[in-house]
Each structure stands twice: as structure tokens, then as C-alpha cells.
Amino acid sequence: MKYIYKIGSLVVIVLSIFSCEDVLVEDPPSNISLSSFYQSETDALAGLYGAYSNIYGFYGTTTMQYGEMNADDMTVSPLVSDNFSWDEFTYNSDVTGGIWSNGFSGINRANEVIFYTDRIDFDPERKADLIAEAKALRALYYFNLVRAMGGVPLYETPTIGFDAVMAPRATEEQIYELVIRDLTDAATELEGTNAAGRIGADAANALLARVYLYRGDYANALIHAKNVINTQRYELFDDYADAFTPENDNGIEHIFQVQYLTGERNSGIPGNFGPRAPSGPYAKSFWAGTVVGGSYAPSPEFVAENPTSYRRSVTLADSYEHIDGVTGTITMEEVYGGTFPYYISKFDDREAEFLSGLNFTVIRYADILLIAAEALNEESPADDDKYTWINLVRERARNGVETDLPDLSGLTQDQFRTAVLEERRFELAFEGQRAWDLKRRSQFLTRLRAQGKNVEDYMLLFPIPDTQRKLNTSLTQNLGWEVE
Template sequence: MKNILKNRIYIIILAIFPLKGCNNLLQEDPPSNISLANFYQSEEDALVGLYGAYSNLYGLVSQAPNYGEMVADDMTISPIVPDAFEWDEFTFNSEVTNGLWSQCYSAINRANEVILYTEGIDFEGGRKADIIAEARALRAFYYFHLARAMGGVPLYDSPTVGFDNIYEPRSTEDAVFDFIIQDLQVAADELEPTSPSGRLNSDIANALLARVYLFRNDFQNALAHAETVINSGRYRLLDDYADLFKPENDNSPEHIYQIQYLSGESNNPLPGRYGPRAPSGPYGNSFWAGTTVPGSYAPSAEFIAENPVSYRRSMTIADHYEHIDGVTGIITMQEVYGGSFPYYISKFNDREGELQSGVNYTVFRYADILLIAAEALNETDPNNPKKYEWINRVRERARNGVESDLPDLNALTQDQFRTAVLEERRFELAFENQRAWDLKRRNLFLDKMRAQGKNVEDFMVTFPIPDMQTQLNPNLEQNPGW
């Protein structure tokens, strides 16, 4: 049975005690801080605050495809329901990031409250240190989302009190990443390697450090933290690629960290966005699922053409499906859409769950760590054959016994391996919201987008600071171009 962040107890607690956090500018009235200080009296109170910081993760999940996939080369809007057009065509304005900003800074403020007030509670020191370290890891996670999207942002290492520290200017991008790394290193050193499902631990902190260092092109440190996870022996690839995305396999040995969902209680909004939504006509809206699904996303023509034949491809995109009634039989996308929508993203099929999907959202899985290690080793020790072992383990699973598909790599130049591992990440992690970040860190983003005919200006490598924030805080400077 899933442990949904301590059996989802934090949802009940938040309903009766909504922790104060910013939705716009990290503002709090002084009375709320007095109340908070009085509230933090026990270990249980500290955990309530911690679960409050976790709760913002759900807001990030719904936004992740726009930032990680829609603005990249593999995913586009559904031709039937073009409800993300502005992302796909880069016509969004400076308000587009307000949701990300609000979610992250609200959570950062909650984490800061936990860090500050837990220190003054009298309970066993080791457990206290763990709660504080966990809050610091969460704070780092949210800051990573902000810095990766917008560059340097204001740094807050304590909760806001009145109007004393709400007008912080932007810190440099380097300073923000140094802050992130410091928090994660504390968590990696302090926390236990395992934890209840949905909670952070030292393995997750090391996985996040590997991703942070990879984004910064610090390959030596990316390799070190990826190897820490690999050498732990606690993770392995599942035998069947398709099993990764089924609700019954949530929190499997391949899933290093997942945000927890439970059908009918806390529903993952993403699977329904990937399924094909039927147009009006003979199939109505009940052919793929029992209810109308949003069907917002579709694989791009480039992804369809460039994804090599393999079992993994067949599990990622599909040009047909079986009618949900189990009687009608196989229906082709050509039959329903007449060629305008030739493939849909089948990777996250939770057709029975429909709009109440209980499949978890995966933040880290073992294949990602293997590919981070392979890429980093290629940059630091290109003649080391270990890089082939790591990448070929991923390819072996992807071909599923068909030896002619995705053969093992060997004898590549350093530059050839760079291309190969980036492409392996593209197809292994397809639609898992990593592609845009991979292109940006490799300085390939603008070329890839322009090759697709997108009107992308140079400054669009980073996202804008929300206009609302620059208007409220006179010390905030907008990213150039926005």
C-alpha cells in the first residue's frame, strides 16, 4: 500500500491549520508569524510544517510539461485541443511564470519556517536534525526549479516577517546554485538513505545533486553523486519498460523519487493530457477512456520520425488503440483523425483511471541516473569503458530481446558519445519533462527550435520574471528581452 506522505495526514492538517506562505510576494503579516512561533511546540508540529512544504509539489507537477517538453522539440499541442498554443509557439507573456513563482516561493517560505522554528523545539537531536535537513532539501528542490527557469532569483534563508525582507533583489545565478548545493549536501550527509514513499532521503538528495551539477556542466561532481546512487545497490531497472508507468508499479525499485498520487483522493492530472481526445463524430468521447480526457499533448513529427524502432518506441507512442469497451476492437488514429493526429503519447496510459489517475509522478528513476553517470564519465574520463556499460544497460532494456534494435554502443569518439547519450536521454525519458533542460544545458535549444520553424529569440532560453513580481518589488530586474 502506498504511503502518501505519511498516509496523507498533512492534507487533513492543512485543512484545519493552513500554514501561511506567499502566493505573490512572500508577504506575511506579523501576527501570523507570532502564531507560527507559538504553534511550533513539538516534533509533531514540525512535521505538520514539513508536510505543508511538501504540498506545493503538486502544483509543480501540473506545470512541468510546459517547461520541460512543450517548449522543446519532441512534444507539441494536440491538433484537436490546442489549449497550450502559446507555449508551443513561444507567444506567452511575462505573466506565464507567476504560477511557478508562487508555488515555489510559498513552499520556500514554509520550509524556512520549519528550519527556523524546529530548531527551538525540545526533542531528540537526531530527529530534529533530520527534519531540518529534509526542509533544506525541499527548499533546494524549489529553488532549482526557479533558477533553472529564470536564472538568478531572490534568495530567502529565513521566513518573511512583516515587510522587513520582502524586497530582496535578485541574487546571481551562481549564488542561487551555490545555495541549492549547500542545502542538498546537508541533506545528503544527514538523512537516512531510505524513507517513507514521498519523503526525501539521502539517495534522493544525491540524485538531485547529480542533476543540478549536470545542468551546471560540472561533470566531475555529477558523476560522483550519480555513482553514489548507483553504488548503493538499492535500485535496478525494471525488466519491462512499460511497467514503469503503471499505477500498480508505483514506488518500484527503479523509482528513486516519486510524488505520490491516489486515484479518487489526489489525482495525477497528466495522464489524461497525453491521451487522445476524440473529435465530434461517430466515436464521440468514449473510445479511448470512459470520459472525455483533455488530450492536450501530441508527439511532434520530428520525434515520430527520429525515434528508432524498438520496443521502447512502441510503448511510448502509438497509432492505434483498443476501444475502451473491450468489444469494438482496434481503432487507428487515421480512422478517427483522418491523418491530422497520426500518433498519440501512449507512455502514460492509465485509461481505467481516466481523470482520476493514481499513477505517481516520477521525479527521478534509475535509468536517468545511469545516463547522467555515462554522460559525465564521457566528459571526465572519455576512455573509461564503464560509460558503455551504463548506457547499454538502458538500451538493452529498451530493445526487449530484439537484437537488431538499439544494438550496444562501443568504439565511439567522445563527441559521438555526447550525441549518443543525449539522444538516449531523449527517447528513454521522453515526455518526462527533461528534454528542454537537456537542450538548454547543451546550448542546442535555439538551433533545435528554429529547425522546427519556431520563432524563438535568443533571450527565450530563460523564462521571464512575472510582471506582477517586478511591479510589487522595485528591486527585481526583468530578464533581458521580456
């Protein structure tokens, strides 16, 4: 069941307080007005909601572009070319302008909460909680930026005046030090769970596990994954499909979700994945109210290599039932003549009719189980707990068909490395993790080139936006992107 208390429904309030100006052109008078605004706990909470509002700029379409479209499992729909540049690595340095501006806007808002809340007189424990939550948000925004572009400017206080915003790029190590410190503070200070859409200690620990895994620090990844497992507050849904339906948002498997609410803050994910029939008898056969966006498609490699299982049947479909309830089954073959034989059905929201309230899952329990399994294999390969964790995921995926995805056992350390990466590939398919998994395991270039894509070594990082380099001349460009 959806919680009534949702970040999405509160953003409208804070948008009247916080404007959308670019963080790099912060005006000193705005900080004077902010200091006047932050007078009470209620003001601090409103500021925190303002910092949360930037999360929508990271999760959804942005996640798919950075984490899936430029990897090997997703491709652009043959009927919609709006993501062609992402699929073929033909974008220029302006492509990262949105994630940069949104990220630093969120960082600045989080810094304002941290800076000004500390100066308000109210209950010290509640004050510490709000500050810790703002730190976790700052860490999340910086983690997204540093993975994408490497070292970026480091700000731990609000930008006051023009001099403060002209910082050069910090090193990746410096950014990760802040990310880890902020998330550790949140994991230590906050209660395990929080209101829907807000970060608690469990979410902070889960994000720390992800950060450490990406860094190749398996010992710490294991510690923080086990911190989540040992709470015993999370478990897998019995049915894999239940993890991706609006009625199960904020459920037992969801550690942290971005909140959407039909008619108020609508998710574009189901429409971007749905089968698109722009004209003819099937134009409004999936959603009665409109033609779906249909931007994304599974790559032929993903379809061919995804092993037979119930999980596969949830993830991919070659047909669907006409929304009218009368016409019956429509195959992708008959609609598209074989040019689009499968669509990604994992996020189907058939009742949405364009206005979907499906939450976006930032991290869920299955991911934590696989992080724990992978990290334990690196730290203590003889420890059979790694099989316990990965086999929980496989058992749910086969849904009672014992011949599908049998339990793993007796693998060498290297065989298990391959197995857990493949398990992540199919369990977390199209959830924004694939490109990052390939990059951290040094397989990104090899996999993309095997598909015939012209991806150069330097494309492991995205470019610093040229517009920001013109505003801040101290910013250097990532190697390889200097001349376009």
C-alpha cells in the same frame, strides 16, 4: 504496490494549518501564530508536510510546459489549443506568475520548518532529519526557479514583515550555492531511503547529480550518480512500461516520486496525454467515464527520429483498444483523418476514467545511469563503464530484439556525447527533461529554429512576472522581456 503513507493524503491536514497567501505579502502576525504553533515534533512534521504540498505546483502540467512543450519533441494537440502559447513562445511575463508564487511559498514554508523546528526540544537526531529534509525541499524549489528565470531573491529564513520580502535578485551562482549546500546537507544527514514521497539521502544524491550535470560540473555529477548506483538499492524494471503504471508506483526504479492517490489527489498526466475524441462514436472510447484532455501530442520530428524498439512502442501509439472490450482496435487515422496520427501512450492509465493515481516521477534510476555515463565520458572518456551504464538502458529498451538499439562501443568522445543525449531524449521522453537537456548542451535555439519556431536568444530564460515586479520594485527583468 502503493504505500499507505503518502504525502498526497496528508496535504489535507496541513492545508487547514497553512494558508495559501502569496509569499510576498506575508503578514507579521502570521509569524507570531506560527511560532506558537511550532511546539512539538508533531507540529514540525505537519509543517514539513505543508512544505511538501507545494511540490504539486511544480510537477505535472508545469513540468510539461517548462520542460517539454517549449522544446522539440512535444507539441500542442491539434484538437486542444490550451498550450499553444507555450508551443509557439507567444506568452508574456505573467506566464511565470504561478511557478514564482508556488516556488516562493514552498521556500517560505521550508524556511519556517528549518527556523522553528530548531527551537523545539525533542530528539536531536530526528530534529536534524526534519531540518535536512526541509533544506532538500528548499533546494528543489530553488533549482526549478533558477533554471527557469536565472537569479531570484534568496531567502534562508521565513519572511517576517514587509521589509524582508523586498529583496533584490541574487545571482545564479548564489542560488546554486544554496541549492548544492542544502542538498549536500540532506545527503549527509538523512537515511538512504525515506517514506514514499519524501526525500532521503538517495534522492538528495540523485538531485545533486542532476544539478551538477545542468551546471556542466561533470566530476561532481559523476560522484553523486555513483553514490546512488553504489547503494545497489535500485535497478531497472525488466519491462520499460512498468516504470509508468500506477501498480508499480514507488518501485525499484523510482528514486523520488510525487505521490498521487485515486479519488484523493488525482494526476492529470494520463488525461493530458491520452487520445481525445470529443464527439462521435469514439467520444468515450479511451476512458469510459469522460473524454480525455488530450492537450499534448508528439512532434512529427520525434515520431520520425525515434528508432524502432520496444521502448518506442510503449511511448507512441497509433491505435488503442476500445474501452468497452467489444468494439476492438481504433486507429488514430480513422478517428482523426490523419491530422493526429500518434498519441503519447507512455502514461496510459486505462482504468482511471479521469481519476488517475499515477505518481509523477521526479527522478528514476535510468536517468542516473545516463547521467553517470555522460559525466564519465567528459571526465574519463576511455573508461568503459560509460558503455556499461548506457547499454543497460538500451538493453531494456530493445526488450530482447537484438537488432534494435544494439550495444554501443568504440565511439569517440564527441560521438558518445551525441549518443547519450539522444538516449536521454527517447528514454526520458515527456518526463520533463528535454528542454533542460537542450539548454545545457547549447542546442535549444538551433533545434527549435529548425522546426520553424520563432525563438529569440533571450528566451533561454523565462521572464520575471510583472505582478511580482510591481510588488517588489527592486526586481529587475530578464533581458529581452522588458517590453512586451
